[in-house]
Amino acid sequence: xxSTLAILAILDGISYAALVxxxxxxxxxxxxxxxxVNVAHGSLYAFGAYLAATFSLAIAPISPWLTxxxxxxxxxxxxxxxxxxxxxxxxRPLSGQEDVLQLLITFAAFMIMDNLQRLIWxxxxxxAAEPLRLLPNVAVFGVSYTSYQVILLPxxxxxxxxxxxxxxxRTLSGAVILAVTExxxxxxxxxxxxxxxxxxTFVIGASLAALGGALASPTTSLVPGMGADMIVLSxxxxxxxGLGQIEGTALTALMIGLTRAFxxxxxxxxxxxxxxxxxxxxxxxxxxxxxGAVQVRKI
Amino acid sequence: xxxxxAAVAAGLVVATFTGxxxxxxxxxxxxxxxxxxxxxPASVFGVPAKAAAExxxxxxxxxGGIGGVPVKLSFxxxxxxxxxxxxxxxxVVQDEKVDATFASISSGSCTQLVPVAExxxxxxxxxxxxxxxxxxxxxxxxxxxxxxxxxxxxxxxLLYLLKTKPDFKTIAVVNQDYAWGRESxxxxxxxxxxxxxxxxxxxELFPKFGAPDYSTxxxxxxxxxxxxxxxxxxxxxxxxxxxxxxxxxxxxxxxFVLGIGESSIQRLGKDLPEGLIVGARGDHWFLHxxxxxxxxxxxxxEAFKAKTGAWPIYPVYHMAQAFKALQTAYDKAIKxxxxxxxxxxxxxxxxxxxxxxxxxxxxxxxxxxxxxxLEAQLVGVTKSVPGYDFKLLDNIMIFDPKMITNPxxxxxxxxxxxxxxxxxxxxxxxxxxx
Numbered sequence: 154x155x156s157t158l159a160i161l162a163i164l165d166g167i168s169y170a171a172l173v174x175x176x177x178x179x180x181x182x183x184x185x186x187x188x189x190v191n192v193a194h195g196s197l198y199a200f201g202a203y204l205a206a207t208f209s210l211a212i213a214p215i216s217p218w219l220t221x222x223x224x225x226x227x228x229x230x231x232x233x234x235x236x237x238x239x240x241x242x243x244x245r246p247l248s249g250q251e252d253v254l255q256l257l258i259t260f261a262a263f264m265i266m267d268n269l270q271r272l273i274w275x276x277x278x279x280x281a282a283e284p285l286r287l288l289p290n291v292a293v294f295g296v297s298y299t300s301y302q303v304i305l306l307p308x309x310x311x312x313x314x315x316x317x318x319x320x321x322x323r324t325l326s327g328a329v330i331l332a333v334t335e336x337x338x339x340x341x342x343x344x345x346x347x348x349x350x351x352x353x354t355f356v357i358g359a360s361l362a363a364l365g366g367a368l369a370s371p372t373t374s375l376v377p378g379m380g381a382d383m384i385v386l387s388x389x390x391x392x393x394x395g396l397g398q399i400e401g402t403a404l405t406a407l408m409i410g411l412t413r414a415f416x417x418x419x420x421x422x423x424x425x426x427x428x429x430x431x432x433x434x435x436x437x438x439x440x441x442x443x444x445g446a447v448q449v450r451k452i
Numbered sequence: 453x454x455x456x457x458a459a460v461a462a463g464l465v466v467a468t469f470t471g472x473x474x475x476x477x478x479x480x481x482x483x484x485x486x487x488x489x490x491x492x493p494a495s496v497f498g499v500p501a502k503a504a505a506e507x508x509x510x511x512x513x514x515x516g517g518i519g520g521v522p523v524k525l526s527f528x529x530x531x532x533x534x535x536x537x538x539x540x541x542x543x544v545v546q547d548e549k550v551d552a553t554f555a556s557i558s559s560g561s562c563t564q565l566v567p568v569a570e571x572x573x574x575x576x577x578x579x580x581x582x583x584x585x586x587x588x589x590x591x592x593x594x595x596x597x598x599x600x601x602x603x604x605x606x607x608x609x610l611l612y613l614l615k616t617k618p619d620f621k622t623i624a625v626v627n628q629d630y631a632w633g634r635e636s637x638x639x640x641x642x643x644x645x646x647x648x649x650x651x652x653x654x655x656e657l658f659p660k661f662g663a664p665d666y667s668t669x670x671x672x673x674x675x676x677x678x679x680x681x682x683x684x685x686x687x688x689x690x691x692x693x694x695x696x697x698x699x700x701x702x703x704x705x706x707x708f709v710l711g712i713g714e715s716s717i718q719r720l721g722k723d724l725p726e727g728l729i730v731g732a733r734g735d736h737w738f739l740h741x742x743x744x745x746x747x748x749x750x751x752x753x754e755a756f757k758a759k760t761g762a763w764p765i766y767p768v769y770h771m772a773q774a775f776k777a778l779q780t781a782y783d784k785a786i787k788x789x790x791x792x793x794x795x796x797x798x799x800x801x802x803x804x805x806x807x808x809x810x811x812x813x814x815x816x817x818x819x820x821x822x823x824x825x826l827e828a829q830l831v832g833v834t835k836s837v838p839g840y841d842f843k844l845l846d847n848i849m850i851f852d853p854k855m856i857t858n859p860x861x862x863x864x865x866x867x868x869x870x871x872x873x874x875x876x877x878x879x880x881x882x883x884x885x886x
Contacts, residue, residue: 165667166668276496277499285699286699290700290701296675297701299699374688382664417672422656424629424659425629
C-alpha cells in the first residue's frame with residue numbers, strides 16, 4: 154500500500170469512526186451512570202434516523218438549509234420522548250432489582266420499537282440526502298469525498314466528545330451526575346435527586362443515539378432492521394473501550410474505523426470481522442476493556 | 453333371474469364406490485400457505501409480494517377461483533427464520549391443511565423448507581429463491597421452481613455487458629456478504645472467465661449485509677478505476693451503495709452493472725444516472741416491451757400501483773407466476789381426471805412439465821427432468837424518459853431461457869466453464885424504451 158492509499162484509508166476510517174462514536178458514546182454514558190446495558194439503543198438510533206428523514210423531507214422544499222436544524226430537532230425529540238419514556242416507565246420501576254430484568258425490559262422495548270418503526274415508516278427504504286448534497290465534495294489525490302462525511306461528521310463527533318467532557322467535569326450538573334455515578338447512597342444523603350439524574354442521563358444518552366441516526370440519515374438508506382445492526386456494533390465498541398469510558402469510546406471507535414478501512418484496502422474479506430475480532434482480542438487480555446478498570450464490589 | 457338381479461346390484465355398488473374413489477369431493481376452499489418476508493430488510497420484496505398475492509387471490513375468487521373453488525391464503529413471515537420458520541411451515545401444512553405452499557424468497561429458507569415439503573408430501577412452489585443448487589443436487593417430486601434461478605439471471609446480465617461494452621479490461625465486484633452475494637459472483641465470474649478470459653478482476657468486496665456505509669469501498673474503487681463495477685446487492689444496501697457512489701462520481705467513472713437492480717429503480721429516482729446496466733430476475737418490467745400494450749397487463753400494473761403506490765417489481769410478478777402455475781396445474785389435472793376434482797398426487801403429476809403464461813412476460817415451462825422453471829431474462833440500460841421521475845430501461849434485451857439455462861443434470865458452474873467466447877454472439881432481440 155502506498156502513502157496515497159494510506160491517506161485515503163485514514164480519511165475513510167475517520168469518517169466511519171465519527172459515526173460509530175456518536176452512536177456508541179450514548180450507550181457507554183448510560184451504562185456508566187445507570188449501569189444499564191440499553192438494548193433499545195439501536196432502536197433509538199433508528200428512530201432518530203427515520204424522524205430526521207421525515208423532518209428533512211418535509212422542510213427541504215421550504216429551505217434545504219433548514220434540514221440541519223431538523224436533524225438536531227429529531228434527535229432531541231426522540232431523546233426526550235422515547236428515552237424519557239423508557240427510563241421513567243420501564244427502567245425506574247425495576248430500579249434496585251436484578252440487572253438481568255433491566256436488560257430484558259430494554260430488549261422488549263427494542264422489539265416493540267422495531268415493530269412500531271415498521272408500522273410508522275413502512276418497509277421500503279427511505280433516503281433523505283438533502284443535508285449531504287448541500288455541502289460540496291472535496292478531492293484528495295484525485296479521489297472525491299463528500300465534505301459532510303470527512304469534515305462535518307468528524308467535527309460533530311469531536312464537538313460531542315469535548316462537549317461531554319466539559320459538561321461532566323466543568324459544570325455543576327455534570328458534577329452531580331458524576332457524584333451519583335460514584336456513590337448513589339451518599340449523593341442522595343446530601344440531597345441530590347438520583348432519580349432525576351438518571352432520567353437526565355438517559356435522555357442525553359438516548360439523544361446521542363438518535364443524533365447518530367439523524368446524522369447517518371443523509372448518507373444511508375433507512376431500512377427495517379437497521380437498529381439491530383447498530384446495537385451490535387455500538388456494543389462491540391463500548392465493550393472494547395470499557396463500558397462507561399467516554400474518551401475510551403472515542404479512541405476505540407477511531408481504532409475500529411481505521412482498522413476496518415485498512416482491511417478493506419488490503420484484505421477486504423475480513424471487513425465484517427474487524428470490530429468483533431478486536432473486541433475478542435481486547436477482552437481476552439483486558440476483560441474490563443481497553444480503558445476500563447476493575448471495580449471494587451461494595452458490600 | 454335372481455342371479456341377474458344380484459349381479460346388477462353388485463355391479464351398481466362397485467361402480468358407485470369405484471367412482472367416488474377416483475373423484476375427490478370438491479373442497480369448499482383451496483388453501484395456499486405462502487412464506488414471504490414481512491419483517492427485516494427483505495420485506496422490500498416480501499411486502500409487495502404479499503400485496504400482489506392478496507390482489508391476485510381476490511381477482512381469482514371473483515372469477516370463481518381455481519376449478520370453481522375459491523382460494524384462501526395463509527402467510528408465514530420468513531423474517532422469523534430458522535426453526536421458527538420451519539415450525540410455522542409445518543403448522544400451516546399439518547394443522548391448517550393447506551393444499552399447496554409457495555416457499556420462499558430467501559434461498560436459505562428454500563433450502564430449509566424444500567425437504568420438509570417433500571417429507572410432508574405437500575406441493576411446494578419455490579416462487580422467488582434463486583439458488584440453482586437446490587434442484588441440481590436432488591430430484592424432488594413435490595417441489596417446483598416457478599421461475600428461473602441465479603444462473604440464467606446472472607448469465608443474461610453478463611451477456612448484455614459483453615454485447616454492449618465488449619472492450620472492458622478490468623472489473624470489480626461489491627456484493628452483500630451472504631449466500632446470494634457470493635453465489636451470484638461465482639456464477640458471473642465463472643462465465644466471464646470462460647467467455648472473456650483476458651479481463652482482470654481488480655477488487656472483490658463483500659461488505660456486511662445491511663452495511664450502512666460504503667464510503668471506504670467507494671474510495672477504493674475510485675482509486676482503482678475499474679472499467680466495470682458489478683453489484684448484485686438489493687434493497688436498502690443497493691440504494692445506499694448507488695447513492696454514495698453517485699455522490700462521489702464513481703457511477704460516472706465506471707460502468708455500473710446492477711444485477712437485480714430492477715427492484716430499486718423507482719426508489720432511486722433521479723439519483724440513478726443514465727447508462728447503468730440493470731437486470732430484472734426474469735423478464736419483469738412494468739413496461740415489458742412485448743406486453744406493455746396488453747390490456748390485462750396494464751390493468752394489473754395500474755391496480756397494483758393504486759393499491760401500493762408503486763409500480764410492480766419482480767417479486768410481484770414472481771408471485772403471479774406461482775399462482776398461474778398452480779391454476780394451470782389444477783386445470784390440467786381436472787381435465788385429465790375427466791372433469792372431477794383431482795387428488796393431490798394427480799395435481800403433482802400434472803405440474804411436472806407444465807407450461808404456463810401469466811400474460812405479464814413470456815411463458816414459463818417447468819422442466820420435467822428437475823422441476824426447474826425456464827424463464828426468459830430481461831436486461832436493459834437506464835435512461836431518462838419525460839413523464840417519469842425515475843429512470844426507465846432502454847435497449848432492452850430479452851434472453852431465451854433455453855439458451856442460457858444449464859441443461860438438467862449438469863451443475864451450473866460446470867456448465868458455465870464450458871461456455872466459449874462465441875456464446876456472446878447469440879441473437880437477442882433489442883427493444884427501445886418508447
